[in-house]
Amino acid sequence: MQNIIQVKNLIKKYGKLNAVDDISFEVKKNEVFGLLGENGAGKTTTLEIIEGLRRATSGEAFILGHDIKKGINNIKEKIGVQLQSSAYYQFLTLQEILSLFGSFYQKSLKPMELLEMVDLKDKARSYVNNLSGGQKQRFSIIASLINDPEIVFLDEPTTGLDPLARRHLWNIITKIKFQGKTIILTTHYMEEAEVLCDRVAIMDRGKILTMGETHSLIEHLKEPFTISFKSKQIQEKTLSDLSKLSEVKKEPGKVDAFKMNLKTQQEVNAALKYLAEIKPEYLNVGRATLEDVFIELTGKTILEDEEKNA
C-alpha cells in the first residue's frame, strides 16, 4: 500500500531535552495509525511537527508527497486536525463555526451533513459552551473533517470522556476510516489503540520503542498469554508452583488479585491445573494486550506513571 506519510529521523530539541528523538515511520493510505505512549512521550510534538505547527530541529517529513518545510500550504488543504483540548469560538454556533472553517479551504463539506454524522444536528444553533464533554469532542472531530481531508490527525480524541462517550467516539472514528480516510491518532489508552489502530508505534521519552501491526505486536510478545485470578486462600505451595512457570504479580490496587503472563499454551494448562486446586473466586484466561507490550518494553504501566505525575 502507498505510504502517504513518511517521517525520517525527526528530532525536536527544547534546550537539552530531546522531546522527539530521532524517530522515523511511515503511514499507509487508509490505515489507522496510532502513536502510543504516556504523557510527555513526544506524541503530540511529533504530530504537531507533521501538521506544520512546530518546526523540527532536524529530520524530514513528507505528507502526500509534499515536504513539510516547503509545501505546508498544500498539505494544509488536504489534512484535518483535531487538537488536544482545543476550544472553538465562544460566540459562534456550531453551524457557523463549521461554515467559517470551511471558508478557509478551497473545498468544504456541508456543515449540516457533518453535524448529522455525529448526532449533533439538533445542536446546530448552539454555542460550543453549551455542549457536554462528549459532544464537544464529537464536534471537534467533525470540525477536522470540514475540508474533506485525505488525512485526519486526532490528538488524544477521547481523553477525559466517560466510557460510554469514548465508545461512541470509537464508532465515529471507525466510520471515518470507512470513508477511505487515513487517520493518525495519539492516545495513552492501550485498549483504544487496540480497538482502533491497524498499526501502532509505542513511544517513550521521544523515541519509538517498537512499531508494527497491533495484533502482531501482541503475538510477538515473549509472554502472549495471561491469567488473572482472585483467591483469598492461596497457599504458599501453589504460589511457589506457579512461580516456576512465570512471575505471579499482584494486580495494582486490588486485594487478593494476581496476574501472570505466560509463554505457551502448555504453561497455561499447567497453571490452570495448579489453580484448580485452590478454586479461585475469579479466573480469567486470555490473550495479552497492548498494555502488556508497553509494560514489557518500558517496565512500567501508564497508570503508574500518571499517578506519579498527579
Added chain:
Amino acid sequence: MLKLFLADLKMITRNRQALFWSLMFPLMFTVIFGLFFGRENNIAGTIILIKKSNSEMAQNFEKALDESKLFTIKKESNLEAAKKEVGKGQVSAIVEIPESFGEKNLENPVKIKLYEDPANSQVNAVLIGFVDKFFNQINFQMQNTKPLFGYEEEKTTQKKLSYFDFVLAGILGLVLMNSSIMGVGIAMSKYREDKILKRIMTTPLKTWKFVVCEVLSRLILNLLQISIILSIGVYGFSAHIYGNIFVLLGVALIGGMLFQLIGFMIAGIAKTTQAAEGMATAITIPMMFLAGVFFPIDALPKRLYSFVQYLPLAPLLRIIRSVALEAKPIWDNPNNLAIVGGWMIVMLFLSMYKFRLSEE
C-alpha cells in the same frame, strides 16, 4: 475573508457583556463630566448669602452676584447655621453683608465678610475674584477716576468652547485606547490560551487575513462607540463639535488602528490572558492621566511634559481636539500626525515580530 470579517463582527456584537462594558466606561465619564461641566454650566459652586443691609450698595452687590451666574446662591440669616452647612461640605463659602454696609463712613467703612472653606479653594478663588472686581469698579466710580492700566481679552478661537468640550474629545481618545488595547490584547491572548489561534494555524488561512478581519471588525465597533459618545455629549450635554464628523471618524479609525497594534503587541508578549490584562492596564491607566484626557498636559512639570507629550494617546488627542473643536484639517499640525504615524510603524513592526498564531 468576508465570512471571517462577518463572523468577527457577529462575535463582537454577541459578546453582550464585553460590549456593554466597553461602552459603559466611557459613557460613565461622558455623563459624569457632562453633569458637572456640560449644558453651558459655568457654576463654580454653592455659596450662602447673609444679607443684613438693605442699602443701595448691598442691593447692587446682590444683583451683580446673582447676574454673574457664577454660583448657586442660598440665602440664610443666621451665620452659625450657615457655618454648619459649610462644615457639612454642602456649601463652599459664606458672604455676609453686615447691617451698616453701604453707608458712607470714610473713617471706618463697613466691609463685606467672606467665610471660606479652605477645602474649596477653587470656589474661593472665583468668589474673591468676583468680589475684588466688583469693589474695584465701585471704588473707581466713587472716586470718579478711570484705571490707568488694564488688559484686553481675546480668545484664540472665536468658537464657544467649554471644559466639557475639551473632556469629551479626551473621552473619544480614551474609548479608542481602552477598547482597542484591552479588546485586542485580551481577546488574542484568550484565543491563544484556548488554542483557537493554533486551530486556525492548522488551516490554510493566512495570518494577515486573520489579523485584517479582526482589525476591521473592531474598527466598526470603534465607530459605533465614537458615534454614541458624541451623540450623548452633543445632544445630552450641549457639547460643541465644530469639525466635520466624518473627518473626526477618520481620525478615530487611525487611533483605533494604532491602539489595536499595541493590543497585538501585548498579545504577542503576554504568555497568559491574565498577564495581558495586567499589561494592558499598566499601559492604559497611566496614559489616561498623562496624555491629556481630562486636563491639558502642558500644566505638568516641564520634564514630565517633554516626555508625556509623545505618548501615543497625546498626539492623537491633539489631532482629535483640533479637528473636533477647532474644525482644522487633520494635517494642521504635521508633527502630531508624524508622531502617531511613527508609533504605528513601530507597533506594526513589534507586533509583526512578536505576534504569532503558532507557539513557535
